[in-house]
Amino acid sequence: MRQDPPVPAGEMLKLLDELAAFSAPGPGVTRLLYTPEWCGVQHFLQERMTGLGLEVRMDQVGNVYGRLAGSEASDKVILTGSHIDTVVNGGRYDGAYGIAAAVTALHYLQATFGQPLRTLEVVSFCEEEGSRFPLTFWGSGHVTGLYSGSEGLDCADAEGITMGAAMAACGLGGIAVSGAEAAAGLEGSYRFKDSPVRSDVAAYVELHIEQGIILERTSHQIGVVQAIVGQRRYLVKVCGTANHAGTTPMGLRQDALAGSAEMLLALERSAVAEGDPLVATTGRLEVSPGTPNVIPGEVQFTLDIRHSEAGMLERFCAAILAEFAELSGRRGLTLAVQQQLDTTPAPMDQELCEALEEICLGQGKSFRSMVSGAGHDAQLFAALCPAAMIFVPSRGGISHSPGEYSSPEELTAGLEVLTALLYRLAYTEN
Amino acid sequence: MRQDPPVPAGEMLKLLDELAAFSAPGPGVTRLLYTPEWCGVQHFLQERMTGLGLEVRMDQVGNVYGRLAGSEASDKVILTGSHIDTVVNGGRYDGAYGIAAAVTALHYLQATFGQPLRTLEVVSFCEEEGSRFPLTFWGSGHVTGLYSGSEGLDCADAEGITMGAAMAACGLGGIAVSGAEAAAGLEGSYRFKDSPVRSDVAAYVELHIEQGIILERTSHQIGVVQAIVGQRRYLVKVCGTANHAGTTPMGLRQDALAGSAEMLLALERSAVAEGDPLVATTGRLEVSPGTPNVIPGEVQFTLDIRHSEAGMLERFCAAILAEFAELSGRRGLTLAVQQQLDTTPAPMDQELCEALEEICLGQGKSFRSMVSGAGHDAQLFAALCPAAMIFVPSRGGISHSPGEYSSPEELTAGLEVLTALLYRLAYTEN
Numbered sequence: 001m002r003q004d005p006p007v008p009a010g011e012m013l014k015l016l017d018e019l020a021a022f023s024a025p026g027p028g029v030t031r032l033l034y035t036p037e038w039c040g041v042q043h044f045l046q047e048r049m050t051g052l053g054l055e056v057r058m059d060q061v062g063n064v065y066g067r068l069a070g071s072e073a074s075d076k077v078i079l080t081g082s083h084i085d086t087v088v089n090g091g092r093y094d095g096a097y098g099i100a101a102a103v104t105a106l107h108y109l110q111a112t113f114g115q116p117l118r119t120l121e122v123v124s125f126c127e128e129e130g131s132r133f134p135l136t137f138w139g140s141g142h143v144t145g146l147y148s149g150s151e152g153l154d155c156a157d158a159e160g161i162t163m164g165a166a167m168a169a170c171g172l173g174g175i176a177v178s179g180a181e182a183a184a185g186l187e188g189s190y191r192f193k194d195s196p197v198r199s200d201v202a203a204y205v206e207l208h209i210e211q212g213i214i215l216e217r218t219s220h221q222i223g224v225v226q227a228i229v230g231q232r233r234y235l236v237k238v239c240g241t242a243n244h245a246g247t248t249p250m251g252l253r254q255d256a257l258a259g260s261a262e263m264l265l266a267l268e269r270s271a272v273a274e275g276d277p278l279v280a281t282t283g284r285l286e287v288s289p290g291t292p293n294v295i296p297g298e299v300q301f302t303l304d305i306r307h308s309e310a311g312m313l314e315r316f317c318a319a320i321l322a323e324f325a326e327l328s329g330r331r332g333l334t335l336a337v338q339q340q341l342d343t344t345p346a347p348m349d350q351e352l353c354e355a356l357e358e359i360c361l362g363q364g365k366s367f368r369s370m371v372s373g374a375g376h377d378a379q380l381f382a383a384l385c386p387a388a389m390i391f392v393p394s395r396g397g398i399s400h401s402p403g404e405y406s407s408p409e410e411l412t413a414g415l416e417v418l419t420a421l422l423y424r425l426a427y428t429e430n
Numbered sequence: 431m432r433q434d435p436p437v438p439a440g441e442m443l444k445l446l447d448e449l450a451a452f453s454a455p456g457p458g459v460t461r462l463l464y465t466p467e468w469c470g471v472q473h474f475l476q477e478r479m480t481g482l483g484l485e486v487r488m489d490q491v492g493n494v495y496g497r498l499a500g501s502e503a504s505d506k507v508i509l510t511g512s513h514i515d516t517v518v519n520g521g522r523y524d525g526a527y528g529i530a531a532a533v534t535a536l537h538y539l540q541a542t543f544g545q546p547l548r549t550l551e552v553v554s555f556c557e558e559e560g561s562r563f564p565l566t567f568w569g570s571g572h573v574t575g576l577y578s579g580s581e582g583l584d585c586a587d588a589e590g591i592t593m594g595a596a597m598a599a600c601g602l603g604g605i606a607v608s609g610a611e612a613a614a615g616l617e618g619s620y621r622f623k624d625s626p627v628r629s630d631v632a633a634y635v636e637l638h639i640e641q642g643i644i645l646e647r648t649s650h651q652i653g654v655v656q657a658i659v660g661q662r663r664y665l666v667k668v669c670g671t672a673n674h675a676g677t678t679p680m681g682l683r684q685d686a687l688a689g690s691a692e693m694l695l696a697l698e699r700s701a702v703a704e705g706d707p708l709v710a711t712t713g714r715l716e717v718s719p720g721t722p723n724v725i726p727g728e729v730q731f732t733l734d735i736r737h738s739e740a741g742m743l744e745r746f747c748a749a750i751l752a753e754f755a756e757l758s759g760r761r762g763l764t765l766a767v768q769q770q771l772d773t774t775p776a777p778m779d780q781e782l783c784e785a786l787e788e789i790c791l792g793q794g795k796s797f798r799s800m801v802s803g804a805g806h807d808a809q810l811f812a813a814l815c816p817a818a819m820i821f822v823p824s825r826g827g828i829s830h831s832p833g834e835y836s837s838p839e840e841l842t843a844g845l846e847v848l849t850a851l852l853y854r855l856a857y858t859e860n
Contacts, residue, residue, distance in 0.1 A: 210677065211674050211676075211677045212674060212676075212677025212678060212679075213677075213678065213682055214677075214679070217682070229676060231676070233722060243827060243828075244641050244642060244803070244804060244827065244829060244830070245709060245711035245713055245734045245736075245803075246641075246642075246659060246661070246709060246734075246736050246802075246803030246804040246805070247640065247641045247642025247643075247644075247802070247803040247804050247827065247829075248642060248643065248709065248803070248827060249642075249644070249706050249707075249709065249803075250698070250701050250702045250705075250706070250708070250709060250710075251702070251706075252643055252647070252827075255698070255711075257694065257712055257713075257715060258694060258695070258698045258712075260691075261690075261691035261692075261694035261695050261698075262691075262695055264687065264688060264691035265688070265691050265692055265695060268680070268685070268688045268691075271680050272680045272681070275680075276679050276680070276681075277679075278680070279675065279676060279678065279679065279680060280680075281675035281685075281722075281723070281724075281725055282687055282688075282726075283675055283687075283717070283719075283720065283721050283722045283723055283724045283725065283726060284717060284720045284721060284722050285687060285715065285717050285720075287713070287714060287715050289713075290713065290714045290715075291713050291714060292663060292711075292713045292714050292732035292734050293711070293713055293734050294711075294713045294830075295711055295713065296712075296713060302722035304675045304676075304722050304723050306675075306676050372676075372677070373674070373675075373676030373677040373678070373679075374674060374676040374677050375676070397673060397674065397677065397678060397682075398673075399674060399677075400674070400724075
């Protein structure tokens with residue numbers, strides 16, 4: 001495509017600015033699901049894509065699509081995009097970048113090459129972060145079968161607003177069961193109407209900031225994601241005996257915090273020994289009673305363990321939990337472990353990965369095969385269709401923060417690679 | 431005293447029951463400073479002691495005294511008692527036992543032996559626990575010079591009620607500065623009126639439950655306290671870098687919690703190596719941001735370190751803080767340590783300790799010399815006059831809990847020893 005006109009990076013950067021303007025007050029961008037700023041941005045995107053000649057629609061949960069129909073007699077779609085929601089005080093790039101680039105790519109491809117052979121579709125998923133309601137991937141999960149609909153019924157945000165009420169406030173149908181359905185006892189079996197699972201997706205491609213420091217540290221422009229890690233989350237509860245910090249000799253203590261400290265160090269040691277891409281983290285830890293002069297009687301902490309291979313993840317988790325149990329027994333502590341999350345690793349499509357590498361080579365861009373340690377909408381499509389992810393560097397690895405940053409040059413490189421892949425998928429006889 | 435009538439343990443046990451009835455609702459006993467139940471119990475004690483023929487008075491902060499004047503022409507007083515306040519949902523024995531036993535002992539001594547040579551005084555200190563206002567030893571501190579008065583001016587409880595208002599609600603003069611004094615800018619230099627420091631105390635004797643498990647584990651009836659430990663408290667702040675738990679490889683982390691865990695284990699290891707009576711505890715630890723999928727960027731934790739010898743305490747604290755600094759540097763973390771408390775060890779009077787041992791031997795009671803790992807009112811008197819403490823076993827070492835328990839036999843043994851010591855001090859030519 002070197003002979004073709006340059007991809008209009010300025011258009012994408014301007015669109016990113018426009019999207020960032022839809023935010024609740026405060027530092028960075030705050031655009032939680034079904035809030036006024038969320039409604040505003042999804043309507044803005046619909047208008048913008050309509051203006052660019054795409055067929056626009058919004059589905060039942062608020063995902064927005066812009067369609068550029070192909071000339072072939074097929075209902076298959078090349079889908080590309082990301083999520084439009086952010087965390088509280090998040091950045092301008094996480095999610096929004098993949099949407100702004102996709103809109104720009106489709107505009108450029110149509111303007112430059114006309115109608116594609118295969119249908120191209122941009123998607124702006126309503127939600128991925130889980131920042132307002134206790135559900136993640138509400139957008140991509142809706143169209144991939146992760147959710148049936150009833151999951152949203154019991155959901156409320158921190159202020160007690162139910163998801164149904166929040167949807168209604170955005171002019172969406174909501175997911176509340178009608179009085180008649182409720183009378184018929186259908187709450188538990190509520191389903192999305194018009195089965196929303198998309199069996200028409202031939203490929204899903206997502207462009208995203210890395211949210212990590214690997215590309216920056218290794219000076220690569222593009223990350224070609226080979227797999228999105230599987231993730232296990234556990235809540236670990238360690239019980240000892242709360243006692244007086246002054247009158248209980250060291251030898252007569254069952255200190256739940258000292259025991260937990262030993263577990264955290266064992267976790268770190270094992271994770272370092274296992275090596276990349278395994279990561280293991282305790283992000284939350286709470287001590288009870290939490291008084292300076294009382295030996296902690298109970299500690300609860302979280303475990304977040306990730307790996308790109310299911311077998312390795314399983315083996316590591318089993319080994320570390322066995323070590324925790326041994327350690328608890330030795331200290332006279334009791335241990336209770338509750339699994340809270342178990343997502344399997346999602347391999348990306350190998351042909352698409354190879355295509356991305358060829359494109360980078362052709363465009364003279366440095367690239368690196370890598371694992372995504374963060375979850376992304378693409379992982380839900382991996383089971384349905386060939387899926388691919390393209391990463392660009394994140395300055396300092398910072399994301400979910402107003403300090404999130406990728407340079408215009410880095411963002412442009414990602415757009416160029418995405419555009420070339422979409423061209424291959426939709427315009428060539430592949 | 432073997433030929434004398436038995437000490438009336440039943441009277442003391444009944445008085446303990448009566449005191450326990452003054453409690454806010456809820457499990458155990460809750461009798462916070464200057465609350466209605468606190469007012470009730472101090473007035474009850476005044477009436478009871480008046481009925482027993484003691485001269486009764488209440489001082490400016492609400493300490494209650496019952497005086498049995500001696501026949502010698504001396505203003506010196508043998509003072510015995512403890513504190514009347516409890517923690518929230520505390521037990522029936524912590525503090526109250528020392529008062530009930532002292533009242534019973536004076537009643538018995540007067541009834542059996544008549545007027546003493548030296549004046550005996552029971553004290554029910556208004557406060558020791560620091561459970562309502564952020565001050566401890568408000569009662570004994572008032573009469574030993576720990577406080578000048580102005581410390582209470584800025585104090586408020588968790589509901590925002592100032593100490594002055596709480597005192598006024600109990601009919602006490604309060605410590606608020608008058609309008610005229612405030613106009614004269616005297617708030618900061620406010621002093622208790624009628625300098626309350628008691629230079630008339632010839633000896634202070636306190637009977638208390640152990641609040642630990644040493645007497646129970648070693649099967650001793652009486653603990654003869656040699657020293658009350660000195661105590662250092664620190665707030666330690668460890669800063670690393672908050673980062674994404676999925677996208678940050680193990681080798682690129684500055685995890686404030688993993689670093690803190692290593693410090694806690696080092697603390698435990700050093701304390702065990704140092705041996706009794708050193709104890710070191712982290713009772714509170716807080717993680718920020720405290721999200722399961724974010725590497726902790728900041729951890730704050732408390733240190734509570736105690737020893738009965740000032741030099742050993744100083745040396746241990748310096749060594750462990752140096753180890754923390756070394757450890758932080760190695761992990762790329764920053765460390766900030768703030769000292770919050772520094773009390774020096776308080777040795778008890780050796781002659782009184784020997785007298786207690788003789789009494790135990792004479793009464794056929796098993797006893798053990800020990801260090802008090804908890805703070806007590808007696809530690810403030812140690813600098814002013816000979817001071818002694820007698821411990822009785824606490825079941826399971828439990829205190830500050832509705833489960834606090836010492837058996838009637840154990841309580842009676844303590845009463846017998848206290849009574850004998852008071853007899854020696856007030857009735858014999860010692």
